[in-house]
Amino acid sequence: MSYQVLARKWRPRSFREMVGQTHVLRALINALDNQRLHHAYLFTGTRGVGKTTIARILAKCLNCETGVSSTPCGQCSVCREIDEGRFVDLIEVDAASRTKVEDTRELLDNVQYAPSRGRYKVYLIDEVHMLSTHSFNALLKTLEEPPPHVKFLLATTDPQKLPVTILSRCLQFSLKNMPPERVVEHLTHVLSAEQIPFEDDALWLLGRAADGSMRDAMSLTDQAIAFGEGQVLAADVRAMLGTLDHGQVYGVLQTLISGDASGLLEAIRQLAEQGPDWSGVLAELLNVLHRVAIAQVVPEAVDNGQGDRERVLSLARALPAEDVQFYYQMGLIGRRDLPLAPDPRSGFEMVMLRMLAFRPAEVAQVPQTPLQLGTTASVSEVPAAQAPAVMAVSAMADVPPVAPAAAMIDVRAPVALPPVTASTEAIAATDMPLPAVEVHPAADVAPPPATPEPEAEPRSAMLPADSAQRETSAVSAPQSANLPVHADEPVASPTPSAPLSPANAADESLPWDDDPEPAYAPLPGDTASAAPSDDEGQGDEEPFDDDLAAYAYLESYEPVENAAPVASEGSVATPAPELPVLPPATGLAAEWLEIYPRLGLSGMTASIAANCTLVAAQGAHWTLHLDPAQSALFNAAQQRRLSDALSAHLGQTVQLDIQIITPTQETPAQAAARARAERQQAAVAAIHADPQVQQMMTLFGATVRDDSIEPIER
Structure with missing residues (x-):
């Protein structure tokens, strides 16, 4: 007797033997048991998922000598003839070879005749989407109202090509792809029944290679049995399919994680000896990273389909989640760009080296950038009297937010820094690193007046070096003009200029400002101040370098009740907004x-x-x-x-x-305007009264831009 391939030998002969497709089987079984039969059924799905098999079982159920039911006997002559493919009343038509309208008309000419042996004459038209337009038109009337003894069973892998007139006349059932788990389960049953030795890893390789088709899985299993001389082993299946050994993928990934560039190139060289598909290597690497990402979120969801579950869980524990996502994204981009490389191996090497070079840095804590002292000066060149203050800037830590307003502070003139004790607190957070400030030592620098200690717990007046993780509520970037500093001239006491108002902000020429328009809206009651004239010492001065500007943003200030603006040296308060002149409403x-x-x-x-x-x-x-x-x-x-x-x-x-x-x-409008002005005044007063702001204005010659302060609406 000739050998019968597994795909035909193990073709299901009843609904009980079907693997998967329970949503289709349930509907058909209930229809058969309740005698609610339609005259036309359409089965759709990819190749090898059971369309023709279900159609043949349905024909057997309709014509079994024991009666119409969902459980044909399988022993009567009708059942045996259908299984053997020689039942006269089951007409199987290959629409791919009979596409002409003449073939369809010849088929329909015999519809009117009663079945020869069976209860129903069943027309099984496979790949029905291959019929021509005229064939579909010829089939429409008969498909809509066939004789009571005729059933149409249509099967196709491309239902989109069917006319809607055909779809509307049929009951459509969409068959799903077979997942690898179900394929492996069925192959285990088949090989155990056939008494063929196998390895689980080999079945998982076959299940994935089948790509959702049970028939393909059975055909590949036949090929693997022949390749392995009666055994289904993982090494043989891997060699037969040309797939990559997962151990080598893990070797490449391990050298990548350890940062060993020479080991990484050596692992790639060993891969090249096998002549692999480099795009496939990247795909396997992405598959491993995908499973690692799943293991980091839901460890129990990782299967052992390739015998590497423990290695995947180990990588999930060793790799940070951001590294996994980074490697995965770089692999996707590299696989897309691989055809553009001079050759596939060099493209793969560049992808790996790119992952190695740009991997996220592993640091215990976020580094802080110290305040630089210009491009030519270092900390060691700073005078001893100023060194403590410079070192304190780089040793700052964040402190909780303090008040309900946002202020923008800019340094108008550099000053010599007196000795200050380093503190572990910081007054505010910035969204950008502070620019470097060049300090020129001067012998005749007059120390600034001492700042009185506040009654509350003292806070440092140093600016934090780096706190980019804090959000700020600053409304605009500072716009200011700076004074020049010459190394051969003594630095006098800070002489801050008046803060910019919306009127004169546009007149200032700033080296870093590309847009002369003010970046903020004027507050109610603001009065435009005139631009400084040459008589005031502003007209002939050169602009500061960017290194002489420092910015700090204060957020979440609480208003200080009954606090008045403090006019200290280095600060010129903007006039308060004008309040409504009408008296408060009464009566x-x-x-x-x-x-x-x-x-x-x-x-x-x-x-x-x-x-x-x-x-x-x-x-x-x-x-x-x-x-x-x-x-x-x-x-x-x-x-x-x-x-x-x-x-x-x-x-x-x-x-x-x-x-x-x-x-x-x-009026209500005037009362609302007065309330807004009072909130604004309270916010401005809170900023000016804050001891930290006063210390910054004293030590750094900073000024508070009142027009940048916005009260936080509760």
């Missing part, structure tokens, strides 16, 4: 302030109401005075809407009389 005007937010108004109607004040309320007749500046928005429609909203709020009809007269007390 009916105060009641209107409480009623207005509850009316639920919006748009122009809300603007009209916000600029009114209540002057009389006699029963259902109310009189409002509207600010003449808002009279352009006022009309009868706005008065009607406001009257309706007020009536709905009070629960009674109100007749409004809105007169365009300047209010004598605060």
Whole structure:
């Protein structure tokens, strides 16, 4: 007897023997048991997942001599003939070879005749998508209303090519791909029944190579049995498929993790001796990294399909998660660019060397960049009196945020640094490293006035060297003009210039500012200050180098109650915003302030109401005075809407009389503006009163830009 391949020998002959596709089997079994049979079924899916097999089993269920059921006997003549492929009433048509409309018409001419032996005449049309358009049109009418003794079973791997008219006439079942786990389970059963020795690793290689097709897995198993002389061994299967040994992949990965460049190139040289597909090597490496990433998140989800579960878990414990993601992304990009390399091996080597060169640094803690002393000076060149202060800058630590405002501070002039005790606290966090400050020693430098110690716990006045991890609430980058410093001239006491306002910010020419426009919005009440004139010593001066500017951003300040702005040396306070001149509302005007937010108004109607004040309320007749500046928005429609909203709020009809007269007390809009101005004043006062800010202004000659302070809305 001739040898029968495993794919045909182990083809399922009943629904119980089917592997997978439970969603399809459930529907068919219930339909057969309940006698709810459709006249046309369409089975779709990739090759080797059971489309034709299910169609043949369904034909057996329909024609079994024991009756229509989901469990054919398998012993009667009909069942045996169907299994052997010679049942006269099961007409199997290969649509790929019979695409012409004449072939379809010849097929349909016999539909009207009753079956010869069976209960139903079953037409099994395989690869039905290969039929021509005319063939589909010829099939439509018969497929929609066939004789009661005819069943159509269609199978295709490409349902997108079927006309929608065909799809609408069939019950469609989509068969799923076979996962490697299910393939390995079935191969284990088959090889055990065939009494063929095998290794689990070999079955996993076959399961992955089958790519979702059970028939392909069975065919590859036949090939592996022949290759291994009656055995299915992992080494033989790997050699047969041309796949890479996972041990070599782990060798490459281990040298990469250890940072051994020479070992990495040696591992690649050993790989090259086997003449591998370098794109496939990268794919295997990405597969290992993918499993490592899964092991870091859900360790129990890692399978032992290749006998390397312990090695994967070991790598997951040894590799940081960011390294795994970095290597995976670099491998993906390298695999995409591999065809562009001069040759595949050099492209693979460059990908590995790139992973090695740009891997994330392994440090115990985030390094801090010390404050540099210019491009030519080092810490050792700084005078002894200034060294403690310089060293203290690089030894700072972060401190909790202090107050509800954000301030921007810039150094206007360099000063000699007096001895300062290093502290472990810092006053603020910056989003950028501080620029280097060049210090020129001078013999006749006058020390700045001593800063009084605050009553609270003292804080250091040093700027932190690096705290890029803290977010800031600064609203804009500083824009300032700096004073020159010459090495041959003594450095005098700091003479800070006036802070920039929105008016003169655009006039300043800054070396680092490409946009002359101010990067902030003027606050209410700000007054434009005139640009400094040449008489004030500003016109003929050269701009500072970038190294003479230092920035610090203060965030999350709490307002200091009853605190007044402190005008200390090195700081020129911006005039406070002008408050509304009208007196606070009392009487009916105060009641209107409480009623207005509850009316639920919006748009122009809300603007009209916000600029009114209540002057009389006699029963259902109310009189409002509207600010003449808002009279352009006022009309009868706005008065009607406001009257309706007020009536709905009070629960009674109100007749409004809105007169365009300047209010004598605060309107809701003016009260809101006054509250905003008071919050702004409190925030400015909090910044100026903070002892750390005062020490920075004293030690570094810094100024506070009041226009950069924004109160935090609670």
